[in-house]
Amino acid sequence: MKQIITQTETINLDALLAHGESPSDGADLVFIGKVRNHSRGKTVIHIDYEIYDTMALKELNKIADEALAQWDTGRILIVHRFGRVNIGEASIVIAVSSSHRDESYRSSRYIIDEIKKRVPIWKKEFYSDGSEWIGDRN
Amino acid sequence: MKQIITQTETINLDALLAHGESPSDGADLVFIGKVRNHSRGKTVIHIDYEIYDTMALKELNKIADEALAQWDTGRILIVHRFGRVNIGEASIVIAVSSSHRDESYRSSRYIIDEIKKRVPIWKKEFYSDGSEWIGDRN
Amino acid sequence: MIRIRLKLFASMKDICGFTEKDFSFEKPVSVNELIEELTGLYPAVSEKKGILLIAVNEEYTDSGTILEDGDTVAIFPPVSGG
Amino acid sequence: MIRIRLKLFASMKDICGFTEKDFSFEKPVSVNELIEELTGLYPAVSEKKGILLIAVNEEYTDSGTILEDGDTVAIFPPVSGG
Numbered sequence: 229m230k231q232i233i234t235q236t237e238t239i240n241l242d243a244l245l246a247h248g249e250s251p252s253d254g255a256d257l258v259f260i261g262k263v264r265n266h267s268r269g270k271t272v273i274h275i276d277y278e279i280y281d282t283m284a285l286k287e288l289n290k291i292a293d294e295a296l297a298q299w300d301t302g303r304i305l306i307v308h309r310f311g312r313v314n315i316g317e318a319s320i321v322i323a324v325s326s327s328h329r330d331e332s333y334r335s336s337r338y339i340i341d342e343i344k345k346r347v348p349i350w351k352k353e354f355y356s357d358g359s360e361w362i363g364d365r366n
Numbered sequence: 367m368k369q370i371i372t373q374t375e376t377i378n379l380d381a382l383l384a385h386g387e388s389p390s391d392g393a394d395l396v397f398i399g400k401v402r403n404h405s406r407g408k409t410v411i412h413i414d415y416e417i418y419d420t421m422a423l424k425e426l427n428k429i430a431d432e433a434l435a436q437w438d439t440g441r442i443l444i445v446h447r448f449g450r451v452n453i454g455e456a457s458i459v460i461a462v463s464s465s466h467r468d469e470s471y472r473s474s475r476y477i478i479d480e481i482k483k484r485v486p487i488w489k490k491e492f493y494s495d496g497s498e499w500i501g502d503r504n
Numbered sequence: 505m506i507r508i509r510l511k512l513f514a515s516m517k518d519i520c521g522f523t524e525k526d527f528s529f530e531k532p533v534s535v536n537e538l539i540e541e542l543t544g545l546y547p548a549v550s551e552k553k554g555i556l557l558i559a560v561n562e563e564y565t566d567s568g569t570i571l572e573d574g575d576t577v578a579i580f581p582p583v584s585g586g
Numbered sequence: 587m588i589r590i591r592l593k594l595f596a597s598m599k600d601i602c603g604f605t606e607k608d609f610s611f612e613k614p615v616s617v618n619e620l621i622e623e624l625t626g627l628y629p630a631v632s633e634k635k636g637i638l639l640i641a642v643n644e645e646y647t648d649s650g651t652i653l654e655d656g657d658t659v660a661i662f663p664p665v666s667g668g
Binding site for chain 1: 511513514515517518552555557559562563564578580581582583584585586
Binding site: 490 | 660
């Protein structure tokens with residue numbers, strides 16, 4: 229099972245994890261990426277995420293399919309927010325379930341690493357004294 | 367920050383994750399081990415966990431300290447249930463927070479692998495036609 | 505005549521001041537030629553040249569790709585989601 | 587005289603029918619000698635010998651360890667938590 233969601237709303241972790249649970253999966257691994265209050269020496273106030281939504285959904289689906297082809301997992305669930313995300317809020321949740329933990333760890337790590345490389349979403353960090361797009365300086 | 371808990375009560379994930387959250391940690395990795403409905407070809411009805419509680423707490427603390435010494439993480443939280451745990455319920459939750467995801471993945475994986483090797487807790491699986499201690503046949 | 509829809513994101517959107525615009529050409533052009541055109545209109549695009557990523561019809565491709573009528577081209581800096 | 591508290595878990599508890607018992611010896615004994623004693627009382631312990639783990643005062647150790655008065659010895663099969 230695979231579910232990919234992009235949304236502006238706050239992510240409700242509990243509702244999310246309860247969805248599509250299988251009694252045959254013994255190891256859930258949940259990665260939660262949150263907005264930090266600091267970034268390269270600056271104090272962050274919030275982050276705006278811009279998204280190329282149709283392409284982002286395509287890439288997220290491809291990444292999930294690649295993970296499903298490599299590791300025997302029962303469920304992959306990816307939620308990525310866009311728009312304004314405040315300090316401490318989750319910008320991304322990746323939940324991978326499988327019978328055995330090795331699959332969950334490998335699959336989860338693959339998914340987040342690929343998302344960071346390929347999914348067309350951009351962070352603009354807002355500080356007390358300005359804002360900056362992340363990634364442009366490579 | 368390190369918190370180690372052993373309990374018979376159901377694990378409340380939301381309350382747990384909200385506890386001790388730090389705005390400087392950007393990557394939460396939550397491992398949730400759940401009781402599966404099957405095990406080596408048999409249908410499992412529930413599992414009883416037996417614990418050597420004082421020693422288990424010592425070993426869990428040692429494992430968390432070893433992880434903290436190796437990886438720069440802000441928070442390690444480990445909850446292990448004992449007594450009867452039903453299908454689909456969490457028997458263990460490990461939550462690791464850090465600024466960067468690599469630390470969280472490595473620390474989390476180390477902790478669950480060491481727990482499986484060292485912490486004096488034993489599973490007795492109950493089937494429709496009997497029960498069995500796990501691990502004795504090694 | 506071929507018509508191309510151009511989409512810009514993040515800093516590229518800020519530099520050019522739009523998110524989406526249609527371009528028409530007399531004959532087929534490569535993505536590189538489209539970027540030349542864009543740089544003529546918005547010189548600051550040249551600062552980003554080395555880092556830009558290209559997608560044609562929502563699939564990553566390289567800047568040598570020849571565009572066909574009706575293609576949607578997205579040009580953007582390195583992604584930073586997660 | 588030395589007094590040892592013995593704790594058993596999981597299948598070892600089932601075999602011997604107790605979770606905790608005190609043993610006394612005239613002179614210091616090793617964990618191996620304690621297991622010999624236990625096997626005399628509960629012959630089925632011999633089936634588990636190859637796999638048993640030992641903790642003295644809540645720290646893992648090997649079966650050659652010499653026990654001191656007041657020590658708590660735990661004997662159990664491989665752990666299976668998580």
